[in-house]
Amino acid sequence: MSKKILDVKNLKKYFTTDQGVVKAVDGVSFSIDEEETLGIVGESGSGKSTIAYTVMGIYRPTEGEVIIKGQKFASKKIKTSLNLRKEMQIVFQDPGSSLNPSQTIKQILELPLKVHNIAKTKSEIQSKVKNLMSMVQLPEDFLHKYPGMIGGGERQMVSIARALAVNPSFILLDEPTSALDVSIQAKIIDMLMDFQKQFKLSYLFITHDLSLMKNVANRVAVMYLGKICETAPTNEFYSNPLHPYTQMLLSSIPVISDEEEDLKPKRVISSGEIPSPVNVPSGCGFRTRCPKKMAICSEESPEIVEVSKGHFVCCHLFSK
Numbered sequence: 071m072s073k074k075i076l077d078v079k080n081l082k083k084y085f086t087t088d089q090g091v092v093k094a095v096d097g098v099s100f101s102i103d104e105e106e107t108l109g110i111v112g113e114s115g116s117g118k119s120t121i122a123y124t125v126m127g128i129y130r131p132t133e134g135e136v137i138i139k140g141q142k143f144a145s146k147k148i149k150t151s152l153n154l155r156k157e158m159q160i161v162f163q164d165p166g167s168s169l170n171p172s173q174t175i176k177q178i179l180e181l182p183l184k185v186h187n188i189a190k191t192k193s194e195i196q197s198k199v200k201n202l203m204s205m206v207q208l209p210e211d212f213l214h215k216y217p218g219m220i221g222g223g224e225r226q227m228v229s230i231a232r233a234l235a236v237n238p239s240f241i242l243l244d245e246p247t248s249a250l251d252v253s254i255q256a257k258i259i260d261m262l263m264d265f266q267k268q269f270k271l272s273y274l275f276i277t278h279d280l281s282l283m284k285n286v287a288n289r290v291a292v293m294y295l296g297k298i299c300e301t302a303p304t305n306e307f308y309s310n311p312l313h314p315y316t317q318m319l320l321s322s323i324p325v326i327s328d329e330e331e332d333l334k335p336k337r338v339i340s341s342g343e344i345p346s347p348v349n350v351p352s353g354c355g356f357r358t359r360c361p362k363k364m365a366i367c368s369e370e371s372p373e374i375v376e377v378s379k380g381h382f383v384c385c386h387l388f389s390k
């Protein structure tokens with residue numbers, strides 16, 4: 071039986087602004103098993119980054135909770151403990167701003183080992199750091215360089231090594247390759263997939279790149295205006311998308327062959343941009359762009375329902 075590692079329950083994160091309350095994440099629930107990758111996709115402004123920061127305890131949730139290996143990690147009332155922090159690591163999109171530019175790579179990798187008491191003596195720390203460098207295939211002479219002296223892909227490998235330093239159970243990957251050259255993206259993805267198997271890691275992989283997601287995720291969730299509108303196992307997600315928003319996203323993926331074009335959903339024409347999160351439409355948040363909207367869509371918010379095993383949709387077309 072698969073072992074549940076991360077459990078996110080009814081997570082909400084609201085911000086009060088001069089324009090009103092922004093419901094950046096509005097009642098999101100999901101779980102991730104050991105060695106599983108859940109992908110979250112959505113446009114800018116859908117709430118993907120706020121989910122990342124709230125799950126990691128960087129933002130305190132407005133409501134709901136984050137549970138790691140059965141222990142509460144973050145909620146409105148709980149301050150995250152150092153011990154549990156070790157279980158949850160993050161790799162950010164831009165390694166240039168997530169690594170301290172005034173520290174050498176050696177200092178960057180030593181810090182988590184010292185803070186979490188992973189290695190005690192100087193020689194233990196040294197050997198752990200060397201091992202981390204070899205795992206991410208970086209030469210030892212980089213240890214004395216600063217992040218600004220190495221390439222973007224190499225900096226991202228340092229970020230991955232730093233995340234692995236504390237033997238976590240879960241890593242949140244927030245667009246880990248989108249700031250990198252195409253040539254290095256595949257290498258980073260292969261590395262992450264290898265580490266997942268080797269260390270039985272659970273990943274939450276956030277990206278706007280639906281083609282990439284197809285190759286990395288076991289399950290995919292789509293976000294729109296702070297809510298999840300559809301979740302399904304990856305094959306089912308790409309072959310049988312049900313929510314009009316998912317169909318719109320998938321129909322717009324560029325492909326290079328007629329065979330791939332045939333596999334895509336028929337082009338779904340939607341109008342407009344994602345609305346301001348301060349002014350979320352009544353009823354279904356997608357109704358202002360949805361080609362299939364009905365009268366009920368502006369009156370009632372749809373509930374998320376399971377339409378087949380593991381395939382959940384939040385749309386009145388599927389309400390029971």
Ligand code: SF4
Pocket residue numbers: 313314315354355356357358360361362363364367372384385386387
């Ligand atoms: Fe479209 Fe209505 Fe479904 Fe929303 S609930 S996605 S508006 S059909």
